[in-house]
Amino acid sequence: MPGKNCLFCGQNFMGRADKKFCNDHCRSALHNQIKSENHHHFKEVDHVLKRNRKILAALFEQTQKQKKGILTRKIQELGFIFSYHTHILPLENGEEGVFCYDYGYIKTKCGELAIIKQN
Numbered sequence: 001m002p003g004k005n006c007l008f009c010g011q012n013f014m015g016r017a018d019k020k021f022c023n024d025h026c027r028s029a030l031h032n033q034i035k036s037e038n039h040h041h042f043k044e045v046d047h048v049l050k051r052n053r054k055i056l057a058a059l060f061e062q063t064q065k066q067k068k069g070i071l072t073r074k075i076q077e078l079g080f081i082f083s084y085h086t087h088i089l090p091l092e093n094g095e096e097g098v099f100c101y102d103y104g105y106i107k108t109k110c111g112e113l114a115i116i117k118q119n
């Protein structure tokens, strides 16, 4: 009967048909590796979302004072990544607000973004 290759270390071993690892160490090592890769991905997404929120929060203060919107290009230059957001809320006027936590934006008709804060 031919042996199988361990999913973690690749070593050839003999064992029951359902055995995938040469030993317990390799089995837990692979599980830990997958867990830490997932964790790394979560951290990356969290990081982008928090940076987006920080940019929105700063622009909110600024645009409230100046009473005007912000250009899409401008917010991208600050490092805002549009594909990352936490939720989308329908607003009273029929528009949709795209949020990163408590701060978000609405696309205005003139192609600018109005920064909003969720109450």
Ligand SMILES: [Zn+2]
Binding pocket: 006, 007, 008, 009, 010, 011, 021, 022, 023, 026
């Ligand atoms: Zn192994």
